[in-house]
Amino acid sequence: MKKLITVLSVFGLMMVSLLVSPTPALAEEVTCIGTKGAVTVDNLRVPKYKSCTLNGTKVKGNIKVEKGATLTAYGINVIGNIQAEGANNVRVFANSKIGGSIQIVQGKRANIHSATVNGDIQYESNNLPLRATQNTVGGNLQAFQNTGGVHIANNVIDGNLQCKENNPRPTGGGNIVEGSKEDQCKNL
Secondary structure (H helix, E strand, O other): OHHHHHHHHHHHHHHHHHHHOOOOOOOOEEEOOEEEOOOEEOEEEEOOOOEEEEEOOEEOOOEEEOOOOEEEEEOOEEOOOEEEEOOOEEEEEOOOEEOOOEEEEOOOEEEEEOOEEOOOEEEEOOOOOEEEEOOEEOOOEEEEOOOOOEEEEOOEEOOOEEEEOOOOOOEEEOOEEOOOEEEOOOOO
């Protein structure tokens, strides 16, 4: 009986310890509808069919742009990625800094101008134009299977410039590419 009481006492102390121990805080996600200025957030989400304008905003994690949503960003600093699936429009301007990648798939349009992207810019299966101009890209710039047009000009790309199965063919030029220019991008 003493053993059972001892075991129960130890178990009880362990349970109290678990209840009292601080638990790590989860990163918060801020929903953006309208405009945000020079604030700092953990993660940011633009909900379906809404618009968000960021001006000088710092995001410690990622930005997620949902179906039908529009993101317009000026001078932002994102530690992680910008991820857009089915978005209406993704516009990143004015010396914005993206620590990860910009991924835009199965949406409509995008305009990325004068940004620094440490990872890749991926534009895949969209049905309106991509304009990628005067950016510094630490990884690859990839445009695959888009039907609305792709214009890629005056970028500095550390990786490869890859364009496949876009209709019409991509336009642009003046890109400095450290890796290779592949497929439809060979003349850009």
